[in-house]
Amino acid sequence: MTEPLIDIRNMEISFADGYVKAVRGVSFQLGREKLGIVGESGSGKSTVGRAIMRLLPSSSRTTADRMTFHDIDLLRADEKQMMDIRGRRIGLILQDPKYSLNPVMRVGEQIAETYRLHYPQAGRKAAEKKVLEMLEAVRIRDPQRVARLYPHEVSGGMGQRIMIAMMLIAEPEVLIADEPTSALDVTVRLDVLALLDELIARRNLGLIFISHDLNLIRKFCDRVLIMYAGRIVEVLKASDLDSARHPYTQGLLASLPSIENPPSRLPTLTRDPSWLTQPTIGI
Amino acid sequence: MIEVENLTVRFGPRSPLVVKGVGFSVPRGTAFGLVGESGCGKSTVLRAISGLNRNCGGRISLDGQPLEPSRSRSFFRSVQMVFQDPYGSLHPRKTVRSQLIEPLRNQNLPINAHVVEDVLKAVGLDPGLGYRFPHQLSGGQRQRVAIARALILDPPVLLLDEPTSALDVSVQAEILNLLADLQKERGLTYLLVSHDMAVIAHLCSRVAIMSAGEIVEETGIDQIRSGAVEHPYSRRLLSASHAYGKQEQRSIEELISF
Amino acid sequence: MVQALLQQLYQAWLRFREHPLGLVGLVVILLLIITATAAPLLTQYDPIAQDMAGRLAPPSFEHLLGTDNFGRDVFARIIYGARTTLNIIILVTIIVAPIGLLIGTCSGYFGGIVDEVLMRVTDIFLSFPGLVLALGFAAALGPGITNAIIAISLTAWPPIARLARAETLSLRQMDYIAAVRLQGASSAAIIMRHILPMCIPSVIVRVTLNMASIILTAAGLGFLGLGAQPPWPEWGSMAATGREFMLDSPWVIAAPGIAIAAVSLAFNLVGDALRDVLDPRGAE
Numbered sequence: 138m139t140e141p142l143i144d145i146r147n148m149e150i151s152f153a154d155g156y157v158k159a160v161r162g163v164s165f166q167l168g169r170e171k172l173g174i175v176g177e178s179g180s181g182k183s184t185v186g187r188a189i190m191r192l193l194p195s196s197s198r199t200t201a202d203r204m205t206f207h208d209i210d211l212l213r214a215d216e217k218q219m220m221d222i223r224g225r226r227i228g229l230i231l232q233d234p235k236y237s238l239n240p241v242m243r244v245g246e247q248i249a250e251t252y253r254l255h256y257p258q259a260g261r262k263a264a265e266k267k268v269l270e271m272l273e274a275v276r277i278r279d280p281q282r283v284a285r286l287y288p289h290e291v292s293g294g295m296g297q298r299i300m301i302a303m304m305l306i307a308e309p310e311v312l313i314a315d316e317p318t319s320a321l322d323v324t325v326r327l328d329v330l331a332l333l334d335e336l337i338a339r340r341n342l343g344l345i346f347i348s349h350d351l352n353l354i355r356k357f358c359d360r361v362l363i364m365y366a367g368r369i370v371e372v373l374k375a376s377d378l379d380s381a382r383h384p385y386t387q388g389l390l391a392s393l394p395s396i397e398n399p400p401s402r403l404p405t406l407t408r409d410p411s412w413l414t415q416p417t418i419g420i
Numbered sequence: 421m422i423e424v425e426n427l428t429v430r431f432g433p434r435s436p437l438v439v440k441g442v443g444f445s446v447p448r449g450t451a452f453g454l455v456g457e458s459g460c461g462k463s464t465v466l467r468a469i470s471g472l473n474r475n476c477g478g479r480i481s482l483d484g485q486p487l488e489p490s491r492s493r494s495f496f497r498s499v500q501m502v503f504q505d506p507y508g509s510l511h512p513r514k515t516v517r518s519q520l521i522e523p524l525r526n527q528n529l530p531i532n533a534h535v536v537e538d539v540l541k542a543v544g545l546d547p548g549l550g551y552r553f554p555h556q557l558s559g560g561q562r563q564r565v566a567i568a569r570a571l572i573l574d575p576p577v578l579l580l581d582e583p584t585s586a587l588d589v590s591v592q593a594e595i596l597n598l599l600a601d602l603q604k605e606r607g608l609t610y611l612l613v614s615h616d617m618a619v620i621a622h623l624c625s626r627v628a629i630m631s632a633g634e635i636v637e638e639t640g641i642d643q644i645r646s647g648a649v650e651h652p653y654s655r656r657l658l659s660a661s662h663a664y665g666k667q668e669q670r671s672i673e674e675l676i677s678f
Numbered sequence: 679m680v681q682a683l684l685q686q687l688y689q690a691w692l693r694f695r696e697h698p699l700g701l702v703g704l705v706v707i708l709l710l711i712i713t714a715t716a717a718p719l720l721t722q723y724d725p726i727a728q729d730m731a732g733r734l735a736p737p738s739f740e741h742l743l744g745t746d747n748f749g750r751d752v753f754a755r756i757i758y759g760a761r762t763t764l765n766i767i768i769l770v771t772i773i774v775a776p777i778g779l780l781i782g783t784c785s786g787y788f789g790g791i792v793d794e795v796l797m798r799v800t801d802i803f804l805s806f807p808g809l810v811l812a813l814g815f816a817a818a819l820g821p822g823i824t825n826a827i828i829a830i831s832l833t834a835w836p837p838i839a840r841l842a843r844a845e846t847l848s849l850r851q852m853d854y855i856a857a858v859r860l861q862g863a864s865s866a867a868i869i870m871r872h873i874l875p876m877c878i879p880s881v882i883v884r885v886t887l888n889m890a891s892i893i894l895t896a897a898g899l900g901f902l903g904l905g906a907q908p909p910w911p912e913w914g915s916m917a918a919t920g921r922e923f924m925l926d927s928p929w930v931i932a933a934p935g936i937a938i939a940a941v942s943l944a945f946n947l948v949g950d951a952l953r954d955v956l957d958p959r960g961a962e
Contacts, residue, residue, distance in 0.1 A: 322458055322615065323617075349588060394592075394593070394621065396621045396661060397645050472856055491862075500860060522861060553682070
């Protein structure tokens, strides 16, 4: 891997005076690739994404031997530097666009505002033009009309495209997508993923894709981190998931129901306490 | 066991139809799946059958008997429902035990301690959990409690509204196994609603695919497995669902060409 | 079961302890209750015994807060006045909370025509300022402490009913209420056993916060001569008599004034703290 975009070593995150450790000893690097983080609820996968953006509540404590974006130390960066990084250099897409968009502002204005926030020298006209270009880039037909809609007037899939447009308009280098398609129907989900895939390839971005859905990650990402109880238990290439060595990864894969040839019983996971301490399998 | 003919449902007396004349029949002891995307009306059908939504037309019969719009108390001893969100379907301030006793009390049935213990064991929970509150349980345990609550009246029919979609996959597998076991042991009739074709395929023998308030296709599970569905929407839904199948190795680009 | 309840109460107390102002309010309210119950032990004076020779005596060691225009000990009157205030608070709460809860939950649960009728009645009561409405009722029913309590109660239930209705509307959508309906439970059982108990925490908060205005309304009625009748001590009417001698003998009006202000403030502080403890939406 050449020069990593994000480099994290031994990240620990605790909530409420250190009683609850959400993330323990997590290390990984992100290059210009699609990195998936998979885990079940409570595994700490979303916490990792938010910690990079420094969006965790102030009651939490994040420590790491190293936590950098390019050569900026994310642990020591002041709030002003973080303002520049958030949105401008690292974008964040959340699960449900309904909660991420301002309900009383037209979507076009919201995207334009994001653009002008990061490019204050840009004029009104230029921002508007850029917004329409962006909406077109996320394959919204009739962008003129959509820009004038309010968030409640757009469908889930459209809303998520708008969020993607809003995140990409500032031309970030890294995108963190936290369950970006979980709120969408299966048929819409594929369209949004394909769009994300294309935009990332064209712009040569680094992507952190956080999801509970192993099959989705396997289709979409280059590399996968599997998280369990705040730790990375296994790292492997997405195409090698079938030869995963960690019992947790194997168990997750096996417990998925299948359409074509369902087993009479689904294998279930027996959680082994040693998973909490074993070193990470894979690199 | 359940026959539905030309069922129409709306949310209010003057609002438009959400379910536009659906019909199907579920033989005793089988599992029937209703699959479709959000807003297609699949859950609304379930709520109409349960009597939670009374703005409906058409005929619903149970065991050959047509149902009155207002359900009798004894109806609920034949039909119970399991909801999607185990966080919202349990009373937050009542212990597991008192929530399990509640159905017996409402039906004026005798309440004795081992009924509660038996039903907790039947859903694979330690009877000691009866004294806990829902917030002291995991999502999977809560869903087991919700299933126990439905089973305590010993109904022959269970309506399952996305019973696993709020759960992690490993927990989903446990609940699906439990539902399959219970059906076998007790000869239950299931009407399962889900957006997830794989969940439906795991439990059901027949499937109706819904879109925009109508059933576009009803077919056997073998046709679903082999991909031999006819309606264009069914094909689209199935191929999108296949994108997550284990064997499928097609790339995203190929998939969106559908 | 009892253990679980105690556990919950203890948890609530731990959260309440985080609010220093709420604790201050709680101390004041406890003082009010102790004073009211132990009144005869706290002073040797009779609150209505007149002593025309010692009228309008300034505060001294003998009369801690001085005497009023009939020579009655102001401190004793304040202490016995606490009984009147506590009396009003308890009775109003007992009358208002159940009425408000019942009307609100029925309105929210049944909806439709029931909701329309009940809420329009509530609106009529809400559309008059509380004190004005209480004045009207007190004037119509005749002066006296009982009538004052009825008058205050008639003005205090509508906000409670509104609140209970709003809570019920959101509770009615919950799956666990649907699950109870699917057990064949009657509407009365659902309201009484499942919906009403869930509304109680926010009603407690609301009633506590409204207590300040109830106390002020009671004092206002007393001040205007429509509440407790002389010579029985009541803070509002004490303030009214003190008004005449305000410049020469300020203690006669200051003592009841401060008492009214302190107790209403205390209820507000406790209400704010309780909101954080009981109502998860208000908390972060």
